[in-house]
Amino acid sequence: MPNPPSTTSISLPPAAAGPVLTWVLRGLRTDRVNGVSIPPWAGPLCQQLAAAAGHPTAPSAARGTPVDTLDAMTHYVPTRAAAATTGVSTGYVRRLARTGRILARRAGRDWLVDPASLTAVLERAHR
Numbered sequence: 527m528p529n530p531p532s533t534t535s536i537s538l539p540p541a542a543a544g545p546v547l548t549w550v551l552r553g554l555r556t557d558r559v560n561g562v563s564i565p566p567w568a569g570p571l572c573q574q575l576a577a578a579a580g581h582p583t584a585p586s587a588a589r590g591t592p593v594d595t596l597d598a599m600t601h602y603v604p605t606r607a608a609a610a611t612t613g614v615s616t617g618y619v620r621r622l623a624r625t626g627r628i629l630a631r632r633a634g635r636d637w638l639v640d641p642a643s644l645t646a647v648l649e650r651a652h653r
Contacts, residue, residue, distance in 0.1 A: 538575075538578060540578055540579065540580065543575050543576075543578035543579035544575075544579035544580075546575055547572060547575035547576055547579055550568070550571065550572060550575065551572065554568055554572075601640070601641070602629075602630070602631065602638035602639060602640055603638065603639060603641055604633075604636055604637070604638060604639075605619045605620055605623070605636055605637045605638075605639060608639045608641055608644050611641065612641075612644060612645065612648055614648065619637070619639060619644065620637055622639075622644065622647060623637040623639055624637075627647055628640060628643040628644050628647050629643040630643075
């Protein structure tokens with residue numbers, strides 16, 4: 527018996543991709559809350575649906591910086607440390623990360639932020 531193909535292709539109207547993506551993300555969030563591990567196919571599926579829907583990144587409660595713009599050599603620090611270093615609140619740092627104004631990525635429920643990016647945004651705000 528031949529091995530099944532490693533990928534399968536389906537056709538989906540672009541107008542349906544966004545609602546399907548939202549449905550998939552809700553299911554994955556529920557699984558994560560219930561302690562179910564996220565399957566390896568979930569990431570690529572969400573990326574394909576986001577691209578079909580015309581989203582630069584998959585919609586979620588927290589956008590952050592699109593993965594393809596993150597520099598692997600950037601040193602990220604937790605929001606609490608970034609806030610303490612710069613003298614702003616952790617809530618403000620989280621808002622900057624969530625809206626994509628600073629380089630940041632999600633780490634569970636918290637954000638990891640690029641301190642240089644945060645400093646640059648704060649300097650621009652204080653001009």
